[in-house]
Amino acid sequence: MASLAQQFTGLRCPPLSSSRFSVKPKQTQKVGAFASPIVSAVAVSNAQTKDRLELKKMFEDAYERCRTAPMEGVAFTVEDFQNALEKYDFDSELGTKVKGTVFCTDGNGALVDITAKSSAYLPVQEASIHKIKHVEEVGIVPGLREEFMIIGENEADDSLILSLRSIQYELAWERCRQLQAEDVVVKGKVVGANKGGVVALVEGLRGFVPFSQISSVSYVIPLLSLSVLYFALPNSL
Incomplete structure (x- = not known):
């Protein structure tokens, strides 16, 4: 027994750590860690609301100016605009010759821009002195600029009816008279x-x-x- 006691006496046991049995106190969360994002979100929301209010006021002011003074800030007046239209106006009497540019063709003729208030129309029957089925057969294509004669008016849309055949007839008679003289x-x-x-x-x-x-x-x-x-x-x- 004595020898057994001596053996236990010679053993060295490490001291028990109190940390294994001690309960760690709960860490208290700081309120300040979450306060900053909340304050930032409120600031952004206030800034967006302010921008919306400023934009709304800007549109309201623009609407009021258009309602009360629509010509404010415009470089020309309504009278100036009317004078500009009259400057580019032309005589639309029957038989008048006008310059125009073809901008569209179809199976029935061609649309011609003659700088008038409405476009003019060239029927396929009036496109040539010869009998044709389509205006492109005689070179009438978009982009062609030519002199036309006004021969009528379409009452449905107030557009003018043009002719190339009438001008070609005049040129043909002039040519025949020249051949006769020679x-x-x-x-x-x-x-x-x-x-x-x-x-x-x-x-x-x-x-x-x-x-x-x-x-x-x-x-x-x-x-x-x-x-x-x-x-x-x-x-x-």
């Missing part, structure tokens, strides 16, 4: 015939050639099958 032989296309003679196109104009003006009667039948005819213009047109 006494030259012209070429025409035979497009029809009747009991009295044949019908031919010269410079886009329909002309009639009586059989009495043909060199011989035996030449009449072969003449009707020809597509081209050469002849001289009469003394008067």
